[in-house]
Amino acid sequence: MTATSVEKKVNGQTPGYDPRALAEAEAIRKRAEAEAEALRIKAKGEADAARALATEQAERDRLTNERTRLTNERKKIDHDAYVAKKAAEIAQAEATKERADKEAADKEAAEAKREAEQRRSERWWKWGARGIYAVGLVIAAPVQFMHFWDPHRKFLIAAPALLEGFALVLAFGAAWAVAHRRDVRPYRIGIMAGAAIAAGVNLYGGVTDVAIGLNAGLIGAIASLGGPIVLMAYEHGIAQKADGIPSGRERRAAARAKADADATREKARKEKQEADTRAADERAAREKAAEEEQARKDADREAKHPDVWEVADAVRSARGSRYVTDQIWAECWYLVTGCKTVGIRPEIEAKSRAAQAHMRTVTEAPVLGSLSLIESQKGPRTKRDPNAPDGRRNNGGTPPVRRPGQTAPYTEAAKKQAALEQTSEKDSK
Numbered sequence: 001m002t003a004t005s006v007e008k009k010v011n012g013q014t015p016g017y018d019p020r021a022l023a024e025a026e027a028i029r030k031r032a033e034a035e036a037e038a039l040r041i042k043a044k045g046e047a048d049a050a051r052a053l054a055t056e057q058a059e060r061d062r063l064t065n066e067r068t069r070l071t072n073e074r075k076k077i078d079h080d081a082y083v084a085k086k087a088a089e090i091a092q093a094e095a096t097k098e099r100a101d102k103e104a105a106d107k108e109a110a111e112a113k114r115e116a117e118q119r120r121s122e123r124w125w126k127w128g129a130r131g132i133y134a135v136g137l138v139i140a141a142p143v144q145f146m147h148f149w150d151p152h153r154k155f156l157i158a159a160p161a162l163l164e165g166f167a168l169v170l171a172f173g174a175a176w177a178v179a180h181r182r183d184v185r186p187y188r189i190g191i192m193a194g195a196a197i198a199a200g201v202n203l204y205g206g207v208t209d210v211a212i213g214l215n216a217g218l219i220g221a222i223a224s225l226g227g228p229i230v231l232m233a234y235e236h237g238i239a240q241k242a243d244g245i246p247s248g249r250e251r252r253a254a255a256r257a258k259a260d261a262d263a264t265r266e267k268a269r270k271e272k273q274e275a276d277t278r279a280a281d282e283r284a285a286r287e288k289a290a291e292e293e294q295a296r297k298d299a300d301r302e303a304k305h306p307d308v309w310e311v312a313d314a315v316r317s318a319r320g321s322r323y324v325t326d327q328i329w330a331e332c333w334y335l336v337t338g339c340k341t342v343g344i345r346p347e348i349e350a351k352s353r354a355a356q357a358h359m360r361t362v363t364e365a366p367v368l369g370s371l372s373l374i375e376s377q378k379g380p381r382t383k384r385d386p387n388a389p390d391g392r393r394n395n396g397g398t399p400p401v402r403r404p405g406q407t408a409p410y411t412e413a414a415k416k417q418a419a420l421e422q423t424s425e426k427d428s429k
Helices: 019-148 154-179 185-208 214-243 248-304 306-319 326-337 346-364 412-428
Strands: none
Touching: 019 154, 019 185, 019 214, 154 185, 154 214, 185 214, 248 306, 306 326
8 A cells, every 4th residue: 555645734834744644544544444344343243143133033933833833733632632532421421321221121121021921921820720620620520420429319419519619619718818918828738638538539439430430530530639739839839929939940040149149259358368468568578678778778877977877876766766767867967067968067068168169259250461351341332323414524634522421431341340450450569
């Protein structure tokens, strides 16, 4: 760069070449270039910082939007799952209700069918028994009429009606006793006695009277016995049903149900016994492990901290405790060492506090010497209005006079640094 002369007017005169003025001008130019470069670097840094901040803000916004989207999706999924769960619960409840209603309807239909079958079988049983009795009368009565017929004693013709009617009337009496919940045994004894007498008469007539014959007498005896026996069996079943006496099938079913219930109870008892045994074994194992761990703690504490252990063992004995518990150990540690934190002694606390103080000194103390300078000891300057007139254009290049308040104030860091440097200089002197 070619050097140019700096013209300077003093009292209206232009002096000649002045090297000092030229050097000052060069220094001003370099300082201006340095300031411009600093401003450029600062502007670039601010632009980079703004761009980085914008990028970071955009990334934060993206992450926020992503989190919001994921949260909304999770809420939607949770809502859909909740709706699906409720729908499944409602469907399950409806299916359970339908199944219960169907089972109840099936049970009611089966019960109705069973009752209808019972009525039908009872009706057939009743009329079958009465029919057998009537057929027996039809067979037995003529045999007895032939046996008792005597032209000289015609009144004996009523004997068959007496013998057969005796059993029939007693059968009616047994039915009455069943209906009125009375003792039916005397009626049954009477029926069998009358039937036996009529059968004996029929058999005797068949054996002694050739006109009747053995076959007719035998079948007549069977008819005299069979009809009352069948009718008595029918009345016996009706009486048992009225009295609530279970049948053999019901007794066998009850016995099987009782055996199944006993087996279930025995199985449950054995399972409970096995579970209790396992629980006792686990409890014993836990107690053994706890005792081993307590023994390990006691041995370790007694070996490593005998002073605290002596006091803790004394406190344990005084309180009647089986072991030195963690609470007793913490109390005795505080009594012996003065530290509330178990494991910390005074010498450890002293070293820790010294290290903390040294770290605070290193991190908080100001930097002295040549490395103590920062980018600027002045605070931020007030931006000048670009439209404001430049006071140096019309005064011959002489800088304007500074007024109070125009100089930027020193920063707090610069003030502290200056005070520390002054103090250090006084101490060195």
